[in-house]
Amino acid sequence: MSNEEILNTNILLARITELEYGKSEKISEEEIRRIYIEETGKDLPVEITVYHSDDIKELKEQKDAGKDSGFDGTIIHFYNPIEGINQSYTITRGSEHSEDSGEGEPLDWYYNGFGIFTGKVKNQFENAETFDDLITKKINFKVTEDLKRGQKSGEHLESIELNKVGIGHSLGGNLIQTLQIMNDSFSSVYAINDAPPSVYQLAMIDTKFQFSLGIKFNIDPNINEQLYSIPPAELKAFAENYYKERGQNIHHITAEEDMLYGASDIRGFLDLGTREIIDTDLDFEGLRKTLGNISDGDLRKLQMFLAEIAPYYNQNGVQGVYRGLTGIDAELFTLIDTIGEEWNKLIDGPDWKFVGVDMHFSMFPLGFGAITVPFPVPEVPTKLLAAIGLLQLRQVEIMARLERLRTQIPSLIKILGATMIVMIEDVLNHLKDILGSVKNMISSLGDLGKVVIKDILKPGSPNISEYLVGVIDIAATVKVEAGNIKSKFTDIFNVPFDWFRGFTKAVEAHGLTHVATALADGNRRYEGNDMILSKGSHLQKVEVNLSSAVRVYQLGMDKYQDKKEVISRLKSLYTQEFIDDFQHRKGRLVSAINQMETNPRSYQYLLPGGNVEMKGITVHEHIRPLDSLFADTFEEIFQYLDREVDSGIKLIKKIRDSIEQLFQEDQKISAIFDLR
The missing domain is CATH 1.10.287 (Helix Hairpins)
Incomplete structure (x- = not known):
């Protein structure tokens, strides 16, 4: 391998980033290896070191002092000097409902409003910058020391420059882009369903940009009234041109239906770098049209209001x-x-x-x-x-x-x-259709009355066939229009549900699991960090949680291997404590008998009186063997334990064989079970 990016597919990026939201809220080396193996079918021949923001002294001290910004992040270091690999991935976590596993305040959402939208708070960016800087120094020091050790031991290791990559989702996407814009920290940045950086946010963080804004628009950027009064389109164009070069290595992976993408046209948000749009739901076009109805004037008033609150x-x-x-x-x-x-x-x-x-x-x-x-x-x-x-x-x-x-x-x-205008427009359109159908029904019923009157008043015998044809045509029209009215009322009833369903879909599309599933081929999807494989048609589909099956297989094999080792130790102890000990005792006894028979005078002291001479000793020994029932009992126990282990291993292997047979066209499956 070379020092090219290890996480080189969008699915790998999305799945590894998803680990930030796991139950433990800390990415582990084991999970990284598992996901890499699942997606590539190959082992990861590198040393992996994971650094968490919670473990950084400087950030912990801020939190303990009651100044927690809400920032969370992880840096993964992949290192193999022999293969020429030295790269890190800085992952900034997106918005959570609240801190401390749901027990704390929703600090991320305060930063979304005060930091990104209004541009009056920068504590999360500062924490992200501190975290990335400290860990980068730590990694470089570690690599330098490793090279020194290699030189002392005679290894010829070449110095490999650290290749830094940034990944962020949601709020994390905003932070990782801002780090890149401000410090040119990374060779590549991947922003997944990100909250874009805003002009107002950068005007606070970047003093040079703030100065350029003042010159360009002849304002004082520190005065809210002046800054927020600049026409948003002009401000956006100026800022995107200003940061164009710094943002060229930013790559967006965006679900078309994502709620943040729907809001990305709101005042002040920038679009830098390249973007890959993923259509995750063919029946839902997203919220851009809905959110596009929001008045820019009302958003400006909201900005002004939040700017007043930000100092507090x-x-x-x-x-x-x-x-x-x-x-x-x-x-x-x-x-x-x-x-x-x-x-x-x-x-x-x-x-x-x-x-x-x-x-x-x-x-x-x-x-x-x-x-x-x-x-x-x-x-x-x-x-x-x-x-x-x-x-x-x-x-x-x-x-x-x-x-x-x-x-x-x-x-x-x-x-x-x-945001409800689209819903109201749909209702109005349905009402217009109903009005048209009502008018058609009134007209048709009027025609029916004319036919009846005309035939009644017609002299002579009525033309029955003509009469019936007219009535049937009119009745058919009435029936159709009545059906239309009923259908449209049903549509009106469903409009609010469709509207809320749209917002629900936008929230779902924002998640990394949704993105990873959309990126995968047709027989794969994801639930959390588990890979689900499917086989068969829509009507007759079999789904297998491959991640769970591999965990069961590997854990089961480990447990049965542990059992085999325990049984082996028990057998060894049985042989040592009973069989060998019996033979040892028997040998000592026979040796003692031989000693007595060959050296009888040594036992003279055993005879009574002083005039008796010991001339010989003859021992008629009979040493019974171990009771066969004793040995048979242990042998039966060991055989039972061996059969139980063999049966368990066969069952687990059968599960694996069934999955491999079901998905036999996927050559990676077998490797996934074996690699760790």
Whole structure:
């Protein structure tokens, strides 16, 4: 192999990135190898080191200090100096519903609003930059030390430059593109169903770009009113031209139905690099038309509003957002509690102190004189008065923030309503069709009345055949139009469900599993990180979870191999502790007998009295063998255990053989079972 990209297919990129959202939320070497084997049928002849952002001291300290940005990411290092491989993949995770496995705040979504759309927060980008920089230095140090060890041991290892690749999905796609735009960090960047970088986001992060914006549009980019007032089309064109060269190595993999792709025409979002569009649902065209109805003016108002809230978020995180929206936060409740506590102290009886008061007296004829007299007075409740004063200030702030929120709600309603325009248009079209059918029915029923009247008033014998033909034609028309009306009312009833179903499909299309399945050939799909193979027609299809089957096979073979080793140890212990020990004891006994028979004088001391001489010893030994029942019992146990292991191995191999036979045209299947 050379140092060309190991993850060289879109499916590999999507499936490895999907591991970021696993239950453990940490990518492992074992999972990387498994997916590579499943997709290629080949082993991965490299050393794999996985680095997680949760393990980085600098980022952990921020989180422990209550300044968690919500950033999560992984860097995978593939290394084999003999094969000339030294490459890393920086994977930035997309938006999660909430942090800490669902227990924390939805920090990613705050960054989506304040960081990307508004461009007033950059903490996740800064964390991503720190993570990538620290791990890159760590990898380079590791490789340098490895080369030194190789030189000392006599190996001729050449220095291999680190080939860095970036991958990101959703919010992660935004972060990885921003890293590339700012630092030219990667040889290639793959953004899967990404949230595009925005002009407003880059105007905050990139000071040079901010300066260029000011010159181009004659504005101060730090003034929200001026920045958000630039016509979005002009701003987009300028920014895309400005970053064109830096973004040329960005490759987008996008589901046409993806919800973020549907929103990518919204003000400020950039389109850099190349894009591969995947049609994952032929019956659904996505949300671009629906979201295209949103007023740019309403979006600008929303930006202005969020820009006002962003400083609160930067200063105090999620609690700051609540204060920015309503003027209310935890400090307010603490202040109210303080007032209650101080008031209770006051009504229980104030503290008193003595104050000296000068008293003047007229004492004729001696003249005027003055003395100081102590008077008791209650102490002023300064803490209570200060708290009440602060509460009054907070009251003013709360009223102002709530009023600002009230003025913003109509714009939010308009934005929501704009997404429903397509649904309303569909309903109106169906109603127009119903109106047309009603008119046709009224006309036809009127014609039927004319036919009846005409035939009744016609002198002479009525033309029965002509009459019947006219009635039948009119009745047929009425029947058709009545069916149309019924059908259209059903369509109207289904419109809201279709509308919500469209949003559901857009959310599904955003997921990496959906992307990987769309990229795969017709007999493969994915559930989470498992590969599902199918065989047969649509009406008679057999599906096999190959990933699960391989796990069962390998785990089963491992367990039975462990059992075989345990049985082997038991047999060895049985032979050692019983058979060999018996023979050893028997040998020692026979040896002792021989010793007595050949050296009888050595046992003279055993005879009573002192005048008796020991001239010979003859031993008639009879040593019984081990009880056959004892040995047979152990042999039966060992045979039973051997049969059980053999039966289990045969069963597991039978499962494998059945899968290989079912998918015999796929030569990779057999290798997948054997490789790890």
